[in-house]
Amino acid sequence: MANALPASELSNSLTDQRDEFYRDIQSQNVEALWNARSAIVQTEPSVQSVPFIWKWREMRPRILRAGDLVTAQEAERRVLMLINPAFESRTLRTVGCIYAGIQMVLPGEVAGSHRHTPSAQRFVIEGEGAYTTVNGERTIMSKGDYVTTPKMAWHDHGSASDKPVMWLDGLDIPFVNILDANFFEDFGEESQPVTKRADDSQYRWSRNLRPTWEAVDGENTPLLNYRWTKSRDALHHLREDVGSPYDGILMEYTNPSSGGSTIPTMSAFLQLLRKGEHTKAHRHTSSTVYHVAEGAGYSIIGGQHFPWEEGDTFVVPSWVTHEHASEGGEAVLFSYSDRPVLQAFGLLREAAVAQQ
Ligand code: 1HN
Numbered sequence: 001m002a003n004a005l006p007a008s009e010l011s012n013s014l015t016d017q018r019d020e021f022y023r024d025i026q027s028q029n030v031e032a033l034w035n036a037r038s039a040i041v042q043t044e045p046s047v048q049s050v051p052f053i054w055k056w057r058e059m060r061p062r063i064l065r066a067g068d069l070v071t072a073q074e075a076e077r078r079v080l081m082l083i084n085p086a087f088e089s090r091t092l093r094t095v096g097c098i099y100a101g102i103q104m105v106l107p108g109e110v111a112g113s114h115r116h117t118p119s120a121q122r123f124v125i126e127g128e129g130a131y132t133t134v135n136g137e138r139t140i141m142s143k144g145d146y147v148t149t150p151k152m153a154w155h156d157h158g159s160a161s162d163k164p165v166m167w168l169d170g171l172d173i174p175f176v177n178i179l180d181a182n183f184f185e186d187f188g189e190e191s192q193p194v195t196k197r198a199d200d201s202q203y204r205w206s207r208n209l210r211p212t213w214e215a216v217d218g219e220n221t222p223l224l225n226y227r228w229t230k231s232r233d234a235l236h237h238l239r240e241d242v243g244s245p246y247d248g249i250l251m252e253y254t255n256p257s258s259g260g261s262t263i264p265t266m267s268a269f270l271q272l273l274r275k276g277e278h279t280k281a282h283r284h285t286s287s288t289v290y291h292v293a294e295g296a297g298y299s300i301i302g303g304q305h306f307p308w309e310e311g312d313t314f315v316v317p318s319w320v321t322h323e324h325a326s327e328g329g330e331a332v333l334f335s336y337s338d339r340p341v342l343q344a345f346g347l348l349r350e351a352a353v354a355q356q
Helices: 007-026 056-069 173-178 200-205 228-237 339-344
Strands: 052-054 079-082 099-105 110-116 120-126 128-134 137-142 146-149 155-159 165-171 184-186 249-252 267-273 282-284 288-294 296-301 304-309 313-316 322-326 331-337 350-352
Touching: 052 056, 056 079, 056 099, 099 155, 099 313, 120 128, 120 137, 120 288, 128 146, 128 165, 165 288, 228 249, 228 267, 267 322, 282 322, 288 304, 296 313
Parallel strands: none
Antiparallel strands: 052 313, 079 099, 099 165, 110 155, 110 184, 120 146, 120 165, 128 137, 128 155, 249 267, 267 331, 282 350, 288 313, 288 331, 296 304, 296 322
C-alpha cells in the first residue's frame, strides 16, 4: 500500500504520456482529430470575415493621393485593395474568398496589357472617357457601367479623359489562390492591338440576336460592357413590381449565351431600393460585396448599423443576417457574390430571420 500512487499522480502520468504521444505524432506530421474537434465540428459556419464599410469620402482623396505618388505604368495597376479587417493584405480577401479594389487611371495613362486565370469585373464609380481593351475589343467606360474581363483574356486600360476615372474591381483571386491555380502572363507590349470595332460585343450579344456561326462559350459572358443607362432603365421599369421581400428589385447581370452568371465564379447584381423600402432580414452562405451606385440609406448587418451613400463599398459575409433600407428617396446598389461557387458545390443555403 505504501507504494501505491495517489490519484493525482496517476492522472499526471497519463497526461505526461499523452503529451509525449502528441509530440511524437507531431514529429510525423500527424495530429489527433479529437484535439481539433472544435475546428471541425461546427453547428453553423464560424465565419472569419466581418461586416465592414469603406466610405467613398475616405477612399477618394486616398486614391487621388496615390495618383500623385505612383504612375499607372510604375504600379501596372494603380489599385487600393479593400482588405477585410479579419485578414492579412496578402490574402486579398475583401469578404469570404472574393476581392475588391479601387482603381484609378489618370488622363493619358496606360495600364499595360496582361492576362491571368482570375476573372475580373468592374463597376465605374466616377468619370468617363477611360477605356479598357479586352481580347481586341475596346470599350469606353462611363460611371455606372459594368464591364467584364473573363479569365485569360488580354486586358489593358487607358484614358482619353481630362479627369481621373475610378472604378471598383471585383475578382475571384482568393479562390484561385486557394486552389493553387493562379497563372499570369504579360502581353509584352503596353497595349494590345485593337482588332475589333468599338463595342463589337454589344452588337453580337445585347440585341437578343445571336451570331449563329460563332461557337458559344457558355462559361464566360461574351458581352464586354453592360451600360449603366440601360441597366438602370430596366430597374426603373420594374419599380412597380413586388420584387423580393429580402432584396427589393434585384436583377442579375447575365451571360446572354447561357442565361447564367457573367463569370463562372461570381454573380453580379443591380438592385433598386424604392423610396421608403426596408427589406426583410435574411442570411445566406454566399458572401457579397455591395457598392452604392446611387442614393443613400443604411444596412443592418449582423446587428450593426451601417449608413451608406453614393460611392461607398460594404461587405456582407456568409451567414450574417442583413437587411437594407433606402433613405431620402430611391437607392441603387451594385453587388457581386460567390453564389455560383456555393451553388456548384451544393452549399448555397438561405434562411429568413425574424426582424431584430
Ligand atoms: C488586375 O489584373 C486588375 O487588370 C485589377 O485591372 C486588379 C488585382 C489582382 C490581380 C490582378 C486589372 C487586380 C488585377
